[in-house]
Structures are given as structure tokens and as C-alpha cells.
Amino acid sequence: MAPHREGSEASVEAMVAQVEKHPISTILIIIAMQTEALPVVNKFQLIENPHSSFPKGVPWIHYHGAYKDITINLIWPGKDLTFGVDSVGTISASLVTYASIQALQPDLIINAGTAGGFKEKGAAIGDVFLVSHVAFHDRRIPIPVFDLYGVGLRQTYSTPNLLKALNLKTGKLSTGDSLDMSPHDEASIAANDATVKDMEGAAVAYVAELLKVPAIFVKAVTDIVDGEKPTAEEFLQNLAAVTATLEEVVTQVIDFISGKCLPEL
């Protein structure tokens, strides 16, 4: 006999199955830096929504538009109100992911952006990775189980057909709130088995999981962390060229997604 299930549990499952059978219609792209976001905004001729449902006064920018059968929403957390620079890092990423899911109810999240890469793990400048797992490297809590919570290892939404069709590299992503890498971070990144390192991914994944929205992570390498050059210098040097590549791959991802249901990805 089938185990008894609460009616609401069964109907949630039925709803999920129903949603998964429908072509993806609304996507949410989260991009931390203006330089990374604008090529995508321009490519899809997205326009800024002056009536976004975000709280009054926050710097978060909602761009939107239609492409083929998809409503594209792109959220850029904007410039920090105090310091005037892009609101990079996990705090802004979590906040905008939460607020955007609440407002837009996307079928799929794409967190796109730049990352540092480890040449020892096969990364090179300009490579674009479709991330398999995310984890944090700067949340050290040496108490049983809290240690695992701190690391927050999560598998991303599995998209084997997308990975194959676009012939992208894949690897694990480690997230922390610093562009540089302290010796402590280095040890944690190695323990996370990461090929790429960013400042938002694991935070976006945390919120996406909380609100049960599938999320994928497209990360383009601007700097080689285990190389000779200072990270900030190499990052700034390669930013323009790599963001152009990032836009091309995000476009290919959206083209692939168009007309497909989640399980087909």
C-alpha cells in the first residue's frame, strides 16, 4: 500500500511535476558587476524597469525584456550607496536573489560573472565554466556539523545536455567575500576541490535552494589565482575581453534553454 501522504504534499509534488513539463518561460540572471552585466543587457536589448518591486532607495537594478519565448530578467545589485562601487560579494548577492525570486518567480536562475581560475586544475584566462558544485571558503566554524554548514557545499542544478551542447568546461566553484586569497582561504579552496573562485555563487545557490528555484552558474576566468601576476591587476587587465566572452556564452545558454523544459537541460 502506498504510504499515506498529506494532500498538500501530494499537490506540491504535482505542481512541481507540472512546472517541469512546461517550457522555461521566465529566467532570472544575476550579475554582480556593471561591466559584466551591460554586454548582456545590450545584446538582448533589455530595458531598465523603473517600477521594480524592490524596496524604495535600494540600488538594485532590474532589466527585463523578451527573447524568443522567454522573459529575461537581469538583476544587477547596483552601486553601493556609500562607496559608489559595484555591490559585489555574498551579502548583496543573497539579498537580490531573495528579492528577485519573490518578485519574479523565475523558472531558472543563471548566476553569471567573472572568476579567478586555478591553472593547476585546468583553468585558463577566458575559459567559461558551467559549475557543478558550489561551496564557501571563508566561513570556518570548527564545531561538528557547523563546519559543514559553513562550507555549504551544494550541487548545482544538473544540466548535462547544456554542458555537452555548448562544450563548456566544468568544475567546482568556491565563494568568498575577498578578491585575494589568504592562506586560510587557500586551504579551504583546496579542500573544496575548486577550479574557480568567485564572490557570489554559493550565496546565490543558498537562496535558490531555500526558495526551491533551480540555479546554474556560468563563470568566466579573468585571472589565474595560482599564477605569477597580482590578482587585482590581472583581473582589471582582462575584464573587458572576458566579459565579452561571458556575454557570448550567456547568449548560447539562453538559445539552448529556449523552448525546453527543465529536465531537458
Ligand code: ADE
Ligand atoms: N572574480 C574574478 N576574479 C576573482 C578572484 N580571483 N576571486 C574572486 N572573485 C573573482
